[in-house]
Amino acid sequence: MPLPLYLLAMAVFAMGTSEFMLAGLLPDIASDLDVTVGTAGALTSAFAIGMIVGAPLVAALARDWPRRSGLLGFILAFAAAHAVGAVTTSFPVLFATRVVAALANAGFLAVALTAAAALVPSDRKGRALAVLLSGTTVATIAGVPGGSMLGTMFGWRAAFWAVAALCLPAAAGILKGIPAGRDEVEKTGRPALRAELTRLARPRLILVMLLGALVNAATFGSLTFLAPVVTDSAGLGELWVSVALVLFGAGSFVGVTVAGKLSDRRPGPVIAVGGPPLLIGWPALAMLADEPVALFTLVFVQGALSFALGSTLITRVLYEAAGAPTMAGSYATVALNVGAAVGPVLAGATLGTRAAELGPLWASGCLVAVALLIAFPLLTALTADRSTEILR
Structure with missing residues (x-):
């Protein structure tokens, strides 16, 4: 894999740390800003909604920019949003900074996904995406637990400052590793914006995006509210939240690495x-959450399975949108973040039920069930009609 791909992964690490670290900071943010934990969970949805809206919009606006300029501008805007978030005492302002950061992240990821696919041969998109998403999985292993520990020791604002600082070496890497000019596709081979947007009318693309959104909704729904499961159901101290996040991240790294080798040809x-x-894993986790060994084992397994399936489906979005070279990354970003927006909302709604802090785990199981009910008939149909192929 080319070096610029790893430099992009470094930036994705910084952004992934920000997106996921709220899972360990929500109780402190809620207490400091005098809101409920459920309300604080809306920060995760705000970030995801900003990415859903921002990905196609910002990608369309930035399609005439050289990739290096666009990537650099987005990551610096992302850093600035976190600096403002670190000093505010107002929940609405913090909410707004999450939306701004999301727009910057959306633009960056949309361009980065397209750039990553362009850096490798056409039959290795899955592996390139695995390298890029490894920045996210490493964030869940190191960045997110580190942010949680910073929040526990020094307050949640320290974690926001840390993310802003992480953006600076990533920006330097982009300056060094991404060419300043335009590639040949950008100069001569790019279709018109309208032609790229018409790809969204393809049922196969919409269906794969839906499947990716459902699986990622299950992932984000439980991950966002993992801290109360560890501290309340398992009865463990706050520092054990970081352990759970490390295990989820380690599992996600394994999942995305293995899936990256298979998602191009055998999704x-x-x-x-x-x-x-x-x-099966999500309801099993809910039923065994009071047993720490079972809890941590299942957290690792669910991280691996969630990212294996999620990354495979996002890779298929890139394949189905192959005729939209500057917008395909934004479609993949939308699929990922529709799930990230819907998942915490649905999961948060279950906190007030009798299931309490275990509600999000049951909700995740239901979301995966819906995804599989849609996906398995399609997999069966492939043997009968190659023209219906979606998940080959």
């Missing part, structure tokens, strides 16, 4: 083999 088996255990 169907990844979904067929990984889907049922993912479905």
